[in-house]
Amino acid sequence: MGKRKGRDISGWLIIDKPAGITSTSVVNKVRWAFNAKKAGHAGTLDPDATGVLAVALGEATKTIPYITDALKAYEFSVTLGAATNTDDAEGEIIKSSDHRPTDDDIKSALGGFLGDIMQVPPKFSAVKIDGERAYKLARDDEEFEIAARPLWVEELLMIDRPDADHVLLEMTCGKGGYVRSIARDLGETLGCYGHVEWLRRIWSGSFTVENAVTLEQIDALAKMPEIDSLLRPLEDGLVDLEEVKCPPESLTKLRNGNAAVVIAHDVEYGEEVWASYDGEAVAVGTFKAGELHPSRVFVKPQSA
Missing domain, CATH: 2.30.130.10 (PUA domain)
Incomplete structure (x- = not known):
């Protein structure tokens, strides 16, 4: 292993991740644009998810655990009436129902997802099963079970009900939460099935989407001295x-x-x-x- 080339630059960059790109690809783009020796992120977002992806450069990577452990908030839309094999809109419909819950049904069901809950991650997730990624086994049509894991849900609110088939929710939770699992389990609880239509992380620890920069801004300033003005201090990762x-x-x-x-x-x-x-x-x-x-x-x- 040769010594990795690049600048000894440290700090946090808060990206508003677009849909259709992996969290790792965002980190690689940021590392390239800053010519940084070292980079990492705090908390993966699914490729189709958007919103706050906190990227640490240099010494700030040592503060990643404090952002990963911090509370995070998501805004997401659940499509009611169908379950998919991926628990989001990308997958194939595996179960459907004509039943549609009332607003009151939904609000009362949300209470069951508050506090310390046990959650089974989606089969199409990066959870490891005997050393293999679950999504790889799922793609190969392997039969397998994922163990439930604990999750702290601080808040789960119904924001809007645009029509009978959709409900807009906002969740604040601890680390390791799967919004797709919430949508799936809520649909099961309501007896109508459900999956995530879209998902956006609106804050992560002290980092908010209002203060985030876009990949367009990164591209525009890539390899230029001005790009350093987008960085936030390493200390922002320690506010908790x-x-x-x-x-x-x-x-x-x-x-x-x-x-x-x-x-x-x-x-x-x-x-x-x-x-x-x-x-x-x-x-x-x-x-x-x-x-x-x-x-x-x-x-x-x-x-x-």
Whole structure:
């Protein structure tokens, strides 16, 4: 493995992902446009889904877990009356029904999807079954079961009912949620079947679609110095953690991954926090008895 070429550039880029492209393709395009050495994303969106895809460059990739773990919100339309093999509009219809629930039926059914629920991911998903991706097995018509997994659903609201066949919903949930599974299970609960017509992620942690940039903007500025103005600071990935201050005498110790004294207010023993020096993130770690014990350390670019 040769050393990966590119710039030591760090920060977050919030993309409004268009439909018809994979999350990985978006990351690759961003890495190319910024000529960045390293890039990754926080939370995959299906190729047909749109909205917030948070892409981290350089040292910001170390903050990806905090965005992945944060709450996310989706707006989506469910087509009632038909189940598909993919649980979205791309798949083939496998079951259908003439029954249509009332608005009140739908609203009362939504309550069953709140709080800690168990959810079975779609068969056409990237979940691994004995080392193979589920979607690959599904394409090959293999028989298999996917185990249910826990999901936290903070909120699930009916926004609109444009017609008898469609309902517009908004969901706020924790990590690992499948909107397609919600549509499928809601349709089953209502006795009419259902699948996702379209899906848009409207926010992820502190990142909102209003502040997102488009791939057109990325293309327009690719490889140009001005593109760096689209980046958001690495520290934006840490907003869910408490901030502690690093005094000058602790800076070298923390940068080397050693425990050091920090200045903290209202932080509990054992809490995960991040330390800043002159407003810049130095390390993330566990706060114990006045010291930060680093688990991740941020390296300053050579040019800085």
